Amino acid sequence: MGRLSGKRAIITGAGSGIGRASTLLFAAEGARVLAVDKVAEAAAETARMAGSAGEPVLSTAADAATESEVAACVEQAVSELGGLDIIYANAGISGGVTPLLDQSVESWTEILRVNLIGPFLAIKHAAPVMMRQQTGGSIICTASLAGMRGGGSTASYAASKAGVISLVQNASHNLMGTNIRVNAICPGLIETGMTRTLFERARERRTEGRIGHLNPLQRAGQPQEIAGMALFLASDEASYVNGQAIAVDGGHGSGLPFHRWRP
Numbered sequence: 001m002g003r004l005s006g007k008r009a010i011i012t013g014a015g016s017g018i019g020r021a022s023t024l025l026f027a028a029e030g031a032r033v034l035a036v037d038k039v040a041e042a043a044a045e046t047a048r049m050a051g052s053a054g055e056p057v058l059s060t061a062a063d064a065a066t067e068s069e070v071a072a073c074v075e076q077a078v079s080e081l082g083g084l085d086i087i088y089a090n091a092g093i094s095g096g097v098t099p100l101l102d103q104s105v106e107s108w109t110e111i112l113r114v115n116l117i118g119p120f121l122a123i124k125h126a127a128p129v130m131m132r133q134q135t136g137g138s139i140i141c142t143a144s145l146a147g148m149r150g151g152g153s154t155a156s157y158a159a160s161k162a163g164v165i166s167l168v169q170n171a172s173h174n175l176m177g178t179n180i181r182v183n184a185i186c187p188g189l190i191e192t193g194m195t196r197t198l199f200e201r202a203r204e205r206r207t208e209g210r211i212g213h214l215n216p217l218q219r220a221g222q223p224q225e226i227a228g229m230a231l232f233l234a235s236d237e238a239s240y241v242n243g244q245a246i247a248v249d250g251g252h253g254s255g256l257p258f259h260r261w262r263p
């Protein structure tokens with residue numbers, strides 16, 4: 001028996017990084033997963049990678065921030081997986097590194113659309129299915145440490161992720177009495193497609209040892225370390241965890257970055 005045996009899940013942004021690692025882990029733990037990504041081939045590759053080690057993974061191409069496409073994904077899960085117990089609204093974009101005073105309304109609109117309205121749509125379309133099933137459910141959104149503290153990213157990205165934290169806090173109350181739990185994971189710096197350039201440049205300059213040097217664990221994280229938290233939140237082990245924004249950041253957000261204490 002896997003930790004998600006019998007559960008049906010949608011994971012967005014499943015074609016890379018955290019979404020791919022979570023899809024592979026959920027399937028290995030017995031969930032039937034619909035892997036969603038805007039890039040069809042990437043989602044299909046994740047499904048292929050899941051192989052035969054766990055439950056087979058379905059894949060589909062969709063924009064996780066377009067309402068009709070999110071609704072279609074939920075319908076597909078109901079018809080092809082037989083229902084929906086978990087949705088992990090993980091798809092997100094960084095929006096680049098343009099300084100605040102040079103950012104445009106268009107770039108703010110797009111980052112809020114994907115990073116904040118996307119998770120809202122996941123909740124809006126998944127929760128009614130879970131309520132009809134009367135089996136409760138787990139909704140997980142990927143926020144960021146950048147949504148908890150300033151200075152870790154562009155202002156538009158940080159604001160979109162702070163919005164996700166508020167969204168899960170409020171959605172958990174809006175879904176009162178349904179036994180649907182809504183939580184956010186706030187990753188620190190994780191090596192994924194989104195951060196690839198940073199890691200590649202550091203390796204070229206031989207400064208990769210400095211990545212994460214202000215973090216008590218003194219390293220960046222790997223996608224599997226976020227997938228582990230997603231697995232916990234998706235599972236019945238987290239049955240009393242609701243409305244929370246949980247940092248998975250090696251301790252980076254727990255203190256001020258001034259001192260490098262030595263044991």
Ligand SMILES: NC(=O)c1ccc[n+]([C@@H]2O[C@H](COP(=O)([O-])OP(=O)(O)OC[C@H]3O[C@@H](n4cnc5c(N)ncnc54)[C@H](O)[C@@H]3O)[C@@H](O)[C@H]2O)c1
Nearest residue numbers: 013015016017018038063064091092144189190192193194
């Ligand atoms: N990597 C980090 O350091 C880090 C830190 C904090 C939070 N996050 C968040 O983690 C989540 C996953 O990002 P990642 O780091 O794995 O990056 P990634 O770029 O490796 O993966 C993101 C995936 O989402 C897909 N995607 C993007 N927009 C989409 C859309 N509109 N519809 C469907 N799919 C879409 C991409 O095609 C890609 O496959 C994001 O929400 C990101 O903001 C990442």
